[in-house]
Structure formats: C-alpha cells, structure tokens
Amino acid sequence: MWFKQVTPFRLPELPEKRYLDESLGSSWFKKLNGFDWFSEGFTHPNAFAELAVFEAQKTMLITLKREEKMLPNAVIKNNLDEIVKKLEAREGRKIGRKEKNELREDLTSNLLTRALTKSSCTNGLLAKGWLWIDTASRHKAENLLTKLREALGGLPAQQPVARQSPASLMTNWLLQGEAQGRFVLDSDVTLVGAGDVAPKVKISRKDLTAEDVVQHAKNGMKVTELGLVWNDRVAFILTQDLTLKRIQWLDVVQEEAEGSCDDAESMAYATQLLMAAALSVILGELVDLLGGLQE
Missing domain, CATH: 1.10.287 (Helix Hairpins)
Structure with missing residues (x-):
C-alpha cells in the first residue's frame, strides 16, 4: 500500500521480525462488545497474510485497527x-x-448496544532506522507508537528534530525561487505571520516563484508548509515538523512496482520496498539540508 501521509520517528535499532510479530499478536484487535465505546489492537496488514507483520527485505509493515461506536x-x-x-x-x-x-x-x-460502529486503520512501516506512520495527525501517530511500545515493552523511537528549522529552510527556498538538492518547488505553500492573532495565507496550484507569492515571505511571513517534488518521483507537502502530507507517488514509481508483479502479494512486496527506499532517501536528504539532527 502506498502511504498518503508520513509522520516520521527515528529508530536507533529495529526489533527483530519474529519478536515483533509475537508481541503484536499479544495485543491483537478484539471485536467490540455491546457495552464498549471502542476497541483497539493490531491486525493483519494485508488480507492475504495472517501474520501481524508483513516483511519485505527487512522492511516491516504493521497495522493498528480501531473500532468505535457512533453515538453523538x-x-x-x-x-x-x-x-x-x-x-x-x-x-x-x-x-x-x-x-x-x-x-x-x-x-x-x-x-x-444498537449504535453503528466505525472502523479505521493506521499503518506503520519500520525500516532503515525509521518508523513511518501513515498519518499527518500527531495524535494518531503518537497513539500507534504508544500501542507499539506497550506491546514490545518499550521502543526507543524519537521525533526527529533538525539543527535548522524546516520553516526557515522552506522560507529561504521560497525567497530564492528554488529548492536545493533533488527537490524542486511544486505549486502549494502555506505562510504564517507573527503576532498573537497570526495571519495565515494558503496558496494552491500556483507558480511559487510569482512575485505576489514571494512577497508574503519578503513581508516577514514564514513558510510552514511547502509543496515539493523529489527527483521527479514523489510529490508531497513538507511541514515545519518534518511531516509529509498529500504524498503522490508519481507514475514512474508506480510503474516500477507494477512491472514485475503478478498477484496481490508480490505487488504489496514491491510497493513496500520502493516506498521504504524513497522515504529513506527523501528524509535523509532533507535532514542533511537541515544540518543534521539534534542529539
């Protein structure tokens, strides 16, 4: 599955697949009882496999499921x-x-006992020193991480904090009219001003080098979200806390995944490998441009 959003956490050491699978099995999702408001636990990431972890060359996909009653x-x-x-x-x-x-x-x-229920799933991918969670919601990301820590008895995952502020870097890119490395400006930006009631400007589907766009940054507003395209392969919105939103896996990447697949399992395998490789490089390059991570 292609992630649409990514909240990243650094993982100094990945748990072993067998241990992860056994631990999540002890925190398995249970169907809602009649008088419960909600139920939450881990479940199969893919319909074709019954294990708690789907592994593809040391990349591990997990899924947290939540079911809750709809009773306003x-x-x-x-x-x-x-x-x-x-x-x-x-x-x-x-x-x-x-x-x-x-x-x-x-x-x-x-x-x-008669209320309708709503189900939702949050996916996480452990690979290459990272835990990537498929959500832009800090609350949902922290919830999956908490459940994962409870199942494993601890996990040294940390939110990445760069030496340079991502907002500062993105503002500089907007002022200069171009990004650095293999990143190029796309067509979306959000800027926020100063003050107790800070003004906010959100611009979509527009040339970000246009003078009326750049003028906001010249007037002292800082960029909090910026549309970028990486290496002609992945488009996304970068936020000031290093979250990736509205990720689009461009045709060249999807065609690579589809090229050697003949069933759902091989497609999931190829997708997971390509996604992990791209996210690792994207975040690695961003961290380098931000001067590295704080210890």
Missing part, C-alpha cells in the same frame, strides 16, 4: 429529554439531577 451526544440528549418529559408528565413531579444522571447512564448503555 445530541442523540443521547434528545432521547433523554423525551424520557424525562414523559416521566414528569406521568408522575406529576420534577426529575432531579441525580435521577436524570441515572437515566442518562441507563439510556447510554441501551443505545450503545
């Missing part, structure tokens, strides 16, 4: 109001706060 507060409130109104009319008395809270608890338990 407005639904509970409307039903509770109706129950209270009928009780007060039938018994000719005012329902107190304590009794109302008890009614709410009973109602919530009853509604939970």
Whole structure:
C-alpha cells in the first residue's frame, strides 16, 4: 500500500521480525462488545497474510485497527429529554439531577448496544532506522507508537528534530525561487505571520516563484508548509515538523512496482520496498539540508 501521509520517528535499532510479530499478536484487535465505546489492537496488514507483520527485505509493515461506536451526544440528549418529559408528565413531579444522571447512564448503555460502529486503520512501516506512520495527525501517530511500545515493552523511537528549522529552510527556498538538492518547488505553500492573532495565507496550484507569492515571505511571513517534488518521483507537502502530507507517488514509481508483479502479494512486496527506499532517501536528504539532527 502506498502511504498518503508520513509522520516520521527515528529508530536507533529495529526489533527483530519474529519478536515483533509475537508481541503484536499479544495485543491483537478484539471485536467490540455491546457495552464498549471502542476497541483497539493490531491486525493483519494485508488480507492475504495472517501474520501481524508483513516483511519485505527487512522492511516491516504493521497495522493498528480501531473500532468505535457512533453515538453523538445530541442523540443521547434528545432521547433523554423525551424520557424525562414523559416521566414528569406521568408522575406529576420534577426529575432531579441525580435521577436524570441515572437515566442518562441507563439510556447510554441501551443505545450503545444498537449504535453503528466505525472502523479505521493506521499503518506503520519500520525500516532503515525509521518508523513511518501513515498519518499527518500527531495524535494518531503518537497513539500507534504508544500501542507499539506497550506491546514490545518499550521502543526507543524519537521525533526527529533538525539543527535548522524546516520553516526557515522552506522560507529561504521560497525567497530564492528554488529548492536545493533533488527537490524542486511544486505549486502549494502555506505562510504564517507573527503576532498573537497570526495571519495565515494558503496558496494552491500556483507558480511559487510569482512575485505576489514571494512577497508574503519578503513581508516577514514564514513558510510552514511547502509543496515539493523529489527527483521527479514523489510529490508531497513538507511541514515545519518534518511531516509529509498529500504524498503522490508519481507514475514512474508506480510503474516500477507494477512491472514485475503478478498477484496481490508480490505487488504489496514491491510497493513496500520502493516506498521504504524513497522515504529513506527523501528524509535523509532533507535532514542533511537541515544540518543534521539534534542529539
């Protein structure tokens, strides 16, 4: 599967595949019970394999699954109001706060057994000294990392912090009208100004060397997100915390994956290898341009 977003963490040492598979198996996803709000655990990354880890030449794909009940507060409130109104009319008395809270608890338990559920999965890829999580949400990324640490009994993963601010580097690239290395400017940028109520400008699908775009940076606004294309192979939005958003794996990369595949498993294998190789180089080159990582 091609990741669409990436929140990266540095991994000084990768766990062994067998140990990882066994550990995640002990934290397996369990179907929601009638009175539970949610359930969360690891599951098969691919439909064709029953293991917790899908390995492709020392790259390891894992998947955290979450299932939760869809029971909005407005639904509970409307039903509770109706129950209270009928009780007060039938018994000719005012329902107190304590009794109302008890009614709410009973109602919530009853509604939970009939509520619709929503399922979601968050994928992670361990490879080449990195853990890449397929989300741009810091909360979801930290949640997968926490569950992974709980299953393994610890994991020395750290958010990468560069010596130079990514916002500073991206702002310089916008001012200069070009990026460095194998990166080129694409057509999206977000800039933020200073102050308690900081102004924000978001520009999409436009030449980033145009004077009216660059003028925002000249006026002191800093770039917090910048569209880039790497080596004519991968397009993405780089953020100020080194997250990659809206990743597009360009045709040349997808054609390489499809070229030697004849089934779903071989396609997943090739995709994973190409994706891990590209992400490793992209983040490595970005870190170098940022002066390396802080110790």
